[in-house]
Every structure is written in structure tokens, then in C-alpha cells.
Amino acid sequence: MPRLDQLLSSLGYGSRKQVADIVKAGRVRSGDLILKKPDQKVEAADVTLDGAALEAPYGLLAMLHKPLGHVCTHSDGEGPTIYELLPAQWMARKPAVTSIGRLDKNTSGLILITDLGPLVHRYTSPKAEVEKIYEVTVDRELDPALIATFASGGVMLRGEEKPCLPAKLEITSPLTASLTLMEGRYHQVRRMFASQGWHVEKLHRSRFGDYTLGNLAPGEWQMLELPADPA
Numbered sequence: 001m002p003r004l005d006q007l008l009s010s011l012g013y014g015s016r017k018q019v020a021d022i023v024k025a026g027r028v029r030s031g032d033l034i035l036k037k038p039d040q041k042v043e044a045a046d047v048t049l050d051g052a053a054l055e056a057p058y059g060l061l062a063m064l065h066k067p068l069g070h071v072c073t074h075s076d077g078e079g080p081t082i083y084e085l086l087p088a089q090w091m092a093r094k095p096a097v098t099s100i101g102r103l104d105k106n107t108s109g110l111i112l113i114t115d116l117g118p119l120v121h122r123y124t125s126p127k128a129e130v131e132k133i134y135e136v137t138v139d140r141e142l143d144p145a146l147i148a149t150f151a152s153g154g155v156m157l158r159g160e161e162k163p164c165l166p167a168k169l170e171i172t173s174p175l176t177a178s179l180t181l182m183e184g185r186y187h188q189v190r191r192m193f194a195s196q197g198w199h200v201e202k203l204h205r206s207r208f209g210d211y212t213l214g215n216l217a218p219g220e221w222q223m224l225e226l227p228a229d230p231a
Contacts, residue, residue, distance in 0.1 A: 001043055002041065003041060004040050004042045007042060007044055008054075011054055011055060011056070011089075011093055012089040012091070012093040013049065014092075023036065024038075028048070028049050029047070030048075044057035059114070059119075059226055060090065060093065060113070061116070062086075062113040063112060063113070065108070065110065065216045065217060065220055065221070066082055066103050066109060066111045067219050068105075068106060070082050070084075070085070070105065071104075072102040074098075085219050086113065090113075093115050095115050095117070097115045099113055100114060100123045100124060100208075101123060107204065107205065108203075108205075109204045110207065112211065123208075123209060126183070130209045131180060131181070131207070132180070132208050133205070133206050134179045134203060134204065134205050134206070135204040136189060136200055137176050138175055138177070138193060140175070141174045141175065142171050144171060146169055146171075146177075146196060147170075150164075150167040150179070150192065151167065151169070153166040155196075157185065157188070157192065160185070164181075164185070165182050178206075
């Protein structure tokens with residue numbers, strides 16, 4: 001079991017000194033018992049602060065609807081970041097939250113947010129083959145022959161030595177399609193269409209693994225249950 005001050009600090013409630021002051025003020029309980037020693041061992045699930053359960057004490061997983069114009073980076077200078085849309089306390093967690101599966105500035109859609117390294121690896125490892133669905137709008141009428149081309153597993157991207165894995169393309173209108181991928185190369189959707197002579201005008205990710213956006217509005221986030229085995 002963790003020390004109380006280490007637990008609260010790791011969840012973003014303040015520095016070790018700040019959370020020690022919180023404890024000494026009698027604001028932290030385990031059940032009906034007021035906890036008075038910052039260094040005492042506790043079970044995270046039993047601890048409350050100001051009467052509320054601790055937020056995601058065993059690790060955080062959330063889904064964000066990334067709007068256009070935001071970047072998936074912690075660095076300044078590239079424009080507004082997705083982390084500005086999230087609670088400030090999450091940035092103070094140790095480790096701080098990060099995104100799973102980046103989207104570029106001109107792409108909207110589903111991003112997973114977590115502070116659990118094993119989850120990042122699970123979903124981004126080249127061997128993971130996590131299903132992702134993208135809604136695509138292109139600059140000219142789509143050719144039905146693209147369905148077989150993308151499904152062939154033979155599409156080559158400029159500068160790469162291995163072809164893309166087979167992908168499922170569903171043409172939904174003359175200029176729109178849904179593309180299902182099992183990998184996540186750099187700007188893959190845009191590059192796949194470009195390799196066949198089409199320019200992607202709009203791009204939106206509607207699904208990532210088992211998760212879909214549903215009615216989640218752009219800029220909004222939603223907490224998710226942790227997988228049974230985050231590792």
C-alpha cells in the first residue's frame with residue numbers, strides 16, 4: 001500500500017508539502033476515520049478528500065473528442081493542445097497524462113488519454129493491430145477500384161519499405177468513404193489516398209479499438225473504465 005502523501009501527490013492533488021498540509025487540516029478520511037499522518041499506509045480505494053473519492057486512484061483512462069486545430073503535444077508553440085481541454089489536475093499526476101494514438105492538427109476525432117504506460121504500449125505497439133475507423137472526404141470522385149487496392153495489402157507509401165496492411169474501404173458517397181485500418185503509420189490515411197492520386201480534404205477518426213465517440217461533442221472528454229488487465 002502507498003503512503004498517503006505519495007498517493008495524493010501522484011494523483012495531482014499537490015506537492016508532498018501541500019498534501020501534508022491537506023492531511024493535517026483533517027480533510028482526508030478512510031471511511032469514517034480522519035487520517036492525520038501523511039506517511040501512513042492506505043488503501044487508495046478507501047480514501048476520500050473533502051468527502052469525495054479520489055479520482056482514478058489506480059490509473060486514468062479517458063476518451064476525448066479532439067477538435068480541429070488542436071495538436072497532440074505537450075510542447076508550446078504549435079497551437080492549442082488537446083491538454084488544454086482536460087482538467088489541470090491531470091497534468092499534475094505522476095506520470096502526467098498522455099495521448100494514445102495521435103491525430104494531426106487538421107484531423108478531428110477520438111483520442112484516448114491515460115497516465116498508464118502499459119496501456120500506451122498495448123495500443124501503439126506495431127504488433128497491436130488495433131482497429132481504427134476514419135471518415136474521409138476527398139477532392140474528387142472516388143473510384144470503386146480503390147476498395148480492392150486498399151484491401152490488397154500492397155499499397156506502398158513513399159519512403160517506406162513495407163506495404164500497408166490490408167485495409168477496408170467503404171465508399172459512402174462520391175466524395176466520402178470510411179476506412180478501417182489495423183495499423184497507425186505517420187499520416188497513414190492521407191498518404192494512402194495520396195499514393196493513389198486523391199487528396200484528403202477532411203479526416204475524422206470515429207473509432208479506436210473498442211471505443212467509439214457516440215454523442216461526445218468536440219472538445220469534450222469522458223472517463224472510461226480501465227481494462228481488466230491494463231498491462
